[in-house]
Amino acid sequence: MEDEFIPVRISVNGVTHRLFLEARRSLLDVLRDDMGLTGTNAGCEHGSCGACTVLLDGKSVRACLLLAVQANNHEVMTVEGLARGGEMHPLQQAFWEKQGLQCGFCTPGFLMTAYELLQHNPDPSEEDIRSALSGNTCRCTGYQHIVEAIRSAAQATRQPAGATAPAGTRTQ
Amino acid sequence: MKPPRFRYFPARDIDEAVQLLAAQGEGARVLAGGQSLMPLMNMRLARPSALIDLNEIGALAYVRPWDGGLALGAMTRDADLEQAALAAARLPLLVEAARHVGHPAIRNRSTIGGSIAHADPAAELPAVILALDAELEARGASGSRVLAARDFFQGPFQTGLEPGEILTEVRIPGLPPRSGSAFLEFARREGDYALVGVAAVVALDEDGTIASARLGLCSVSQTPARPIAAESLLAGKRPDSDAWNAAAEAVMVSLHDLPSDIHGSADYRRHLAGVMTRRALALAAGRAERNS
Secondary structure: OOOOEEEEEEEEOOEEEEEEEEOOOEHHHHHHHHOOOOOOOOOOOOOOOOOOEEEEOOEEEEHHHOEHHHHOOOEEEOHHHOOEOOEOOHHHHHHHHOOOOOOOOOHHHHHHHHHHHHHHOOOOOHHHHHHHHHHOOOOOOOOHHHHHHHHHHHHHHHOOOOOOOOOOOOOO | OOOOOOEEEEOOOHHHHHHHHHHHOOOEEEEOOOOOHHHHHHOOOOOOOEEEEOOOOHHHOOEEEEOOEEEEEOOOEHHHHHHOHHHHHHOHHHHHHHOOOOOHHHHOOOEHHHHHHHOOOOOHHHHHHHHOOOEEEEEEOOEEEEEEHHHHEEEOOEEOOOOOOEEEEEEEOOOOOOEEEEEEEEOOOOOOOOOEEEEEEEEEOOOOOEEEEEEEEEOOOOOOEOOHHHHHOOOOOOOOHHHHHHHHHHHHHHOOOOOOEOOEOHHHHHHHHHHHHHHHHHHHHHHHHHOO
16 A cells, blocks of 8 residues: 555644655654654553643543544644643643653643543542543653642632632633 | 565555455455554564555444444444443443454544454454444445344454455444443453353343343354353343352353363363353343343
8 A cells, every 4th residue: 555645734732734644653653753742651652641731622531542634624732732821731730740750741631631520620629630541651750749739720810819810711 | 573564554444445355366364453453463463465455444433323222334443432422321341342452542542343353352443343233334346235233253363354355334223221330350350351251141020030141252152152042041040159050150150171281171161261251140130130
């Protein structure tokens, strides 16, 4: 079979990318190798570990199980889309403060999963958090500090220090 | 972990999908949520020559009222089923089971039609629609036909779909009055495939005895299992622990080809199937009493 290249237009973190892609290439590989967005990590590449979690039209998905051509005309958000103007997102800040990471390989997937959780559940219980994280594997932390970081970020987002904006107004 | 080359066709509607599937011939596969097919392709255990992608066909994703129950479009995603108020009101068993399918990011993509057509004997929804006496509509080049869930699951990953046919809709009748349902599973971690999963539906008579009981089990056989013998001995009985014990015993006796692997021996799974059957029936009957 000859290589067949398909024209696609994918918006990633608000930037539109126009590419010609082989159908078999995953969104994960295209993000990393064609767009240079290496924050999204390739772990198991068969949907088990969650390291490659990104948002597609606002919903968390495994980038290793999505063909990049399937993202044609859709919006993707990666871990690079969290920070604003050099300032960490409250989730990133909380992971740093609470030591929610050690080697950091799984962290982008955890951040995107937690971001989606807080979008529709700004005050999650510990059980809610653990359930939301069930599809993300971390081999360093034992999860305890990750859960603490997300609780802390949720609190910070609900009551922004010195700000009057209502909780949950921050969107991508 | 990269799939081999294939041709890719995003279908705009179901007619186009059926035409594309016919035109691409034997090696073509239908791509629904991709949460099973893509891992198989990444590991090169599946090597389709072409993929017909249904993901852009919005008309195949819906939850609608049907005959007191529900009609579900094949491309309805598990996450949407979880959130569907109509499903929670009419067939809460579906919602309860959908929560056990993989993890949140999986359920954002995985579809009910994909799960049923893939026919993994460890999957939740096939066992649930079997217990609920669902009917399935498939579309092929020569038109549509309807298959009973009871005839659909023929072996591990083998269904009654003919080559060239695409599953389009799942229709589930409503429950009788004074009904309750429950889905329970035992898995080593949340989101893992269950060692055993049990769906139970219990309907009570006006005098409080069991009018009918239905069961569907996953991970216990080559296909989802419907233990008819256990169901029939419950009819007319009082909904009490004697009844649940007898049904659990009948379920355990009915299982002949339990899987046995590193996660659990066949004997262990048989024991679990009995325990989970007892618990699911008791929970379903308790809910039925509250609905009486």
